[in-house]
Amino acid sequence: MAAVNGVGISWPSKLTQSQRPKLVFSPSPRRCTPSSSTIKMTASVDEKKKTFTLQKSEEAFSKAKELMPGGVNSPVRAFKSVGGQPIIIDSVKGSRMRDIDGNDYIDYVGSWGPAIIGHADDEVLAALAETMKKGTSFGAPCLLENTLAEMVISAVPSIEMVRFVNSGTEACMGVLRLARAFTGRPKIIKFEGCYHGHADPFLVKAGSGVATLGLPDSPGVPKAATTDTLTAPYNDISAVESLFKEHKGEVAAIILEPVVGNAGFIQPNPDFLAAIRKITKENDALLIFDEVMTGFRLAYGGAQEYFGITPDLTTLGKIIGGGLPVGAYGGRRDIMEMVAPAGPMYQAGTLSGNPLAMTAGIHTLKRLQGPGTYDYLDKITGELTQGILDAGKKTGHAMCGGYIRGMFGFFFAEGPVNNFSDAKKSDTEKFGRFYRGMLEEGVYFAPSQFEAGFTSLAHTSEDIQRTVAAAEKVLKQI
Numbered sequence: 001m002a003a004v005n006g007v008g009i010s011w012p013s014k015l016t017q018s019q020r021p022k023l024v025f026s027p028s029p030r031r032c033t034p035s036s037s038t039i040k041m042t043a044s045v046d047e048k049k050k051t052f053t054l055q056k057s058e059e060a061f062s063k064a065k066e067l068m069p070g071g072v073n074s075p076v077r078a079f080k081s082v083g084g085q086p087i088i089i090d091s092v093k094g095s096r097m098r099d100i101d102g103n104d105y106i107d108y109v110g111s112w113g114p115a116i117i118g119h120a121d122d123e124v125l126a127a128l129a130e131t132m133k134k135g136t137s138f139g140a141p142c143l144l145e146n147t148l149a150e151m152v153i154s155a156v157p158s159i160e161m162v163r164f165v166n167s168g169t170e171a172c173m174g175v176l177r178l179a180r181a182f183t184g185r186p187k188i189i190k191f192e193g194c195y196h197g198h199a200d201p202f203l204v205k206a207g208s209g210v211a212t213l214g215l216p217d218s219p220g221v222p223k224a225a226t227t228d229t230l231t232a233p234y235n236d237i238s239a240v241e242s243l244f245k246e247h248k249g250e251v252a253a254i255i256l257e258p259v260v261g262n263a264g265f266i267q268p269n270p271d272f273l274a275a276i277r278k279i280t281k282e283n284d285a286l287l288i289f290d291e292v293m294t295g296f297r298l299a300y301g302g303a304q305e306y307f308g309i310t311p312d313l314t315t316l317g318k319i320i321g322g323g324l325p326v327g328a329y330g331g332r333r334d335i336m337e338m339v340a341p342a343g344p345m346y347q348a349g350t351l352s353g354n355p356l357a358m359t360a361g362i363h364t365l366k367r368l369q370g371p372g373t374y375d376y377l378d379k380i381t382g383e384l385t386q387g388i389l390d391a392g393k394k395t396g397h398a399m400c401g402g403y404i405r406g407m408f409g410f411f412f413a414e415g416p417v418n419n420f421s422d423a424k425k426s427d428t429e430k431f432g433r434f435y436r437g438m439l440e441e442g443v444y445f446a447p448s449q450f451e452a453g454f455t456s457l458a459h460t461s462e463d464i465q466r467t468v469a470a471a472e473k474v475l476k477q478i
Contacts, residue, residue, distance in 0.1 A: 052440045056100045057088040064088075082432040082447045087439070092119035094458035097444055105444035106463045108384075110454040112446075113261075113293050113318040116377075116406060117367045118458025124322055124363045131359040137351055144358035151365050152320065152328065155301050157310045158289070162330030163339055164353045168292035168317035169197025171327035174339075174347045175313050176201060176255070179286045181345040182335050185252035189243055191234040193263030193420025193450075194256055196290050196315075200225035234260055234419040235269045240276065244283050253286040253313075254279075258303035261293040261452035263420045265409020267402055273309040280312075286335070292317035292327070293452065297377075298405045300368055306404070319368075322360025325351070373457065377406035380464055381455045384408065387468030395475040397430070409452045423450060430478065437474035443467050 064071035072078045072086070079086045087099040095118060097107045110116065117124070131144075149162050165171050176199070180186060188201065196202040200221045230247065232239035234256070244251060254276060260266035280287040289311040294303040296319040304310055313331035320326055330336060340346045351357075367373075385403040388410055392399035400415025401408065411417050412427040412434070431449040438445060443466075445453055 050102070052103060053101050054085045054087060054099070054103075058085050060088045060100060061086050076446070076448050076451065079447050081428060081449065082435040084432075084436045084439070086447075087444075094118040094120075095456060095460065095463050103442070105439070105442050106459075106467055107444045108453040108455065108467075109444060109446050110456055111318075111323055112451075113297065113454050114321060114323045114364075115458075116297060116319050116454070116456050117322075117364055118456045119323070121322075121364075121367070121458075123367070124360050127359050127363045128356060131355050134355065136356055137354045139350060142353065142355050142358070144355050144362065145353040148320070148358045148361050148365075151362065152316070152330065155365070156291075156295070156314055156316070156330070157301055157304050158312065158314050158332070159330035160333040161336035162328050163336070163347070164358075165327040165329070165347075165349050166325050166351050166357075167197070167327045168290075168315065169199060169327070170349065171292065171315040171317055171329045172196040172202060172255070172290060173199045175288055175315050175329040175331075176253075177347065178329070178335065178338060178345055179253035179255075179288060179313065181338055183252040183284070183286060185250055185285070187228040187230055187247055187250045188252055189230045189232060189240060189254045191256050191260075191420075192231050193234060193266070193423065194260055194290070195262035196255060196257075201229050204229045204231055233421060234263075234266060235272050236419065237272065237275045237279075240279055244279060244285075248283075251283060251285045253288050255288040255290055257290050257293065258307065258309070259294050259298065259404060259407065260420075261407065261409075262450070264411055264417065264423045264426070264450050265402060265407065265452040266417055266419065266423065267404065268307070269418060273307050277309050277311070286313060287311040288313045288315070290315045294407065295319060296365065296368060297407055297454070299374060319364060320361045321357045322362075322364035324357040324360045326357040326361060367457070374405050376457060377455055378404075380459050380461070381406055381408050383461075384455065384464045384467060385410065387464065388471045391468060391472035391475050395472065397475055398427075406455045407452055408455070411449065433478045434471075434474055437477060438470060441470035441474060443470050 061071050070078045077086060089097055090100045091098050092107065095106055097105045107119070145164065152162050153159050163174065165174060176188060179188070190196065190202065190204065203218045203221050204226050230243050232243060240254070256276070258268060258273060277287055289304055291302045291314050295316040296302060299306040304314065313329060313335060315327070315329045317327040320328060337343050338345045381403045385401055385408045389399055389401055397412065398414045399410055399412055400417060401410030411423060412430045413425050417423050426449050428449045435445060435447060
């Protein structure tokens with residue numbers, strides 16, 4: 001990979017040049033390292049069929065606040081960190097969303113990651129319609145579970161057995177209990193800004209909505225639940241080594257997002273993941289990759305295939321359900337055989353392995369197996385990210401960012417951003433103004449500076465051109 005700010009970056013030799021992450025910065029001409037040519041602004045951003053209004057969304061949201069806490073069922077949707085009126089979605093298709101006021105948006109959230117082949121894919125919908133004729137939930141085994149399990153096991157290097165659950169949070173809860181059961185040790189190490197769901201042990205210096213709302217922790221989490229949760233800055237090997245020395249023989253596992261997506265998009269430094277793998281082996285601790293976001297997105301085998309680092313256990317979600325509620329955890333057979341009913345570690349779920357989620361997952365993964373899938377994601381995401389950063393430089397804004405395949409992010413900060421502490425230096429007020437401006441131009445990003453963005457196979461070159469043109473227009477205005 002090309003040097004960034006004079007620092008040469010090299011990844012494990014098994015990766016080809018095209019597989020390697022691109023880091024691009026554009027706070028000023030001296031720090032900008034272009035990785036692709038500037039995108040031609042061929043699309044007009046002034047082509048509007050109607051006046052932008054959110055009147056119906058405002059009315060619906062006002063009512064929602066009387067019915068649900070904050071008017072939403074997941075905090076980031078309330079637009080607290082970006083300001084303005086949350087939009088109420090009516091329908092989605094391909095790369096587009098439409099709100100109840102009739103406004104159309106190019107979507108870079110993708111239901112927070114699952115929509116990697118595009119929203120409401122015709123093949124997936126047809127398969128779901130056929131499955132629904134047989135029923136929506138059995139509460140008993142079905143053949144579809146075998147099919148998806150075989151696909152996951154064949155794809156993900158670390159997984160020899162898998163347990164399906166109903167969310168990423170549930171997967172991380174299960175894998176934590178399993179790691180402690182297998183090792184007989186109580187403590188875990190997580191990284192600041194990494195989010196592993198809202199279970200009590202993980203709500204310590206967490207990312208995602210916790211970061212978005214600026215919450216240090218959460219009321220209602222007893223000290224006893226977090227006593228055995230140790231934290232270190234992401235990309236800081238020495239901090240991890242110190243924790244193992246201080247708590248020798250007590251650490252069950254390290255859990256991390258191999259690429260951080262819940263504190264904004266933050267990539268691992270060269271050799272960071274390899275060093276973490278080495279430390280865990282030396283201390284007889286387990287390594288857990290939380291690939292709820294990165295699984296099947298950075299590569300068909302996830303971040304562990306992309307970087308060539310195999311953990312002991314992996315959590316999955318989002319893409320493997322094709323847009324329906326799902327989660328999974330899996331890993332080495334000797335560890336997974338501790339899970340009930342094969343072993344003594346208990347975990348269960350009423351809707352786990354339900355036929356609808358299995359069907360959507362199977363057909364989504366089949367589409368991802370097609371030739372050129374990840375090359376295409378790499379191409380369009382690179383054009384998008386570089387285009388936005390070029391627009392930032394052109395209009396005089398300090399910005400930095402990067403991408404890998406279908407996952408990207410940018411910060412209103414000079415950068416580089418290597419951890420959550422760096423991310424928090426971003427100009428969140430400016431991001432809010434940029435965000436609201438992009439909404440009016442028909443572009444929907446995640447409503448927080450501290451969330452990664454996602455592209456899909458449904459995004460077109462025209463989508464990217466329109467987005468970059470809109471970004472330049474809005475950046476000039478703010």
